[in-house]
Amino acid sequence: MKKRSIRVFGTAMALVMGVMLTACGSSSSDSSGYAKYAATETAADYGVYEEPAAAMEMADTSAGTDGQTQVNDTSRKLIKTVNLDTETEDLDQTVSLIEQKVTGLGGYIESSNIYNGTTYSGRSSRSASITARVPAVNLDSFVDSVEGNTNITRKSVNVDDITLTYVDIESKRNSLRTEEKRLLEILESAETVEDLITVEDKLADVRYELESIESQIRSYDNLVDYSTVYLNIEEVVKFTPVEKESAFSRMGKGFMENLSDVGEAIVDFLVWFVSHIPGLIVFAIVVVIIVLIIRAIVVGSKKKKAKKMQMMYQAAAQNAAPVPSNQAPQQAKEPEKGNDGNK
Structure with missing residues (x-):
């Protein structure tokens, strides 16, 4: 009987302790939630x-035929930037065509600036700076369009892989x-x-x-x-050659260029002369007045000198004039009269 009583009591105590442990576990599960988060947060802070x-x-990579690892380019993140320096004969038309092309391809103009100036020879010098954002899938089409309508003097393409x-x-x-x-x-x-x-x-x-x-x-x-395209457009009279020319072609072009320069120099001189006519007239009047004054002074000086010389000639002529003949004998006879008187 004692052994059976002990077993029943032990079983009852075990059940009571099990219930108590279950209740404690359920009550502490909520309060320990932040502690569990704090433990996982430490791991996350270290990049786990x-x-x-x-x-x-x-x-995703795959082994190539040469044993090297090849990366799948279909999902790569590429930032493309294009720089173009171009020349055109009509700046306004070129800028308008570029803006229309960008809009037609689904892009937009990020910035646009037009500069007006003059060269040393007086001709107008105009240029434009445009920053265009073009969908990456249409970048090649846009660049081809610019190359077809302008003269490209410099082109650079930069690709940045940020995958x-x-x-x-x-x-x-x-x-x-x-x-x-x-x-x-x-x-x-x-x-x-x-x-x-x-x-x-x-x-x-x-x-x-x-x-x-x-x-x-x-x-x-x-x-x-959206790829970025930086455009620098310059308005010119003639395009810069992009290919090396033959000697005869260079000589012919040099002759024509020099001939053109001479013609431009003549035109520039005529423009300068016509635009400075009022100043030239005033300058000519001043020069004429100065010349007349100097001439009057010189003429007056010559007259005075001639008059003085004439007076000197007259005085010299009077001093060197001969004695009249009717007075010479009288002067010669006077001593004889005196001698006679004395005698």
Whole structure:
């Protein structure tokens, strides 16, 4: 009887302890939710997260025939930038055609500037600077159109592969979304005010970082979907040759260029002369007046000198004039009379 009583008592105590342990476990499950999140958060802070399936697809590789690893380019994130220096004979028409082409291809003009100026020879010098955003799928079509309507003097294409950076940012965004969802679940089951405040603060930080990353992803998507084309257009009289010419062609072109320069010089001189006629007339009048004054001074000086010379000649002539003949004998006889008188 004693042994049976002991067994029954032991069984009853075991059942009571089991019920108590179950109740304690259920009551502490809610309060330990934030502690479990804090433990997983530490791992997330060190970058321990699952890589999404999109990242695995982008990084899909296959072994080539040469044994090297080849990356699948179909899902790559490429930012293309094109720089074009062009020449045209009609700037307004070219700018209008480019704007129409960009709009027709589904793009837009990001900025446009037109500059008016003059060269040293007085001719007008006009140019334009355009920044166009064209869908990446239509980039080649747009560049071909520009090359067909203008003379390309410089062309450069730059491709920036941001696939790995984009994958990392997307993975971090997915991790933050998972963390946000977990924080919302904990926020609903939080019982103490301290846990509630802590979870809300952490949720605000996660949402701020998530918005920043999504903004960066949108910026990358825009750069990838719309290629950037920088256009510098210059209006010229004749295009710059892009191919090497023969000696005879260069001589003929040089002769024609020099002949054209001579004609332009004559035209420039006529333009300058006609535009400066009022000043030239005033200058000519001043020169004539000065010449007349100088001439009058010179003539007056010559007259004075001639008059002085004439007076000197007259005085010299009077001093050197001969004595009259009727006076010479009288002068000669006077001493004889005197001699006679004395005698």
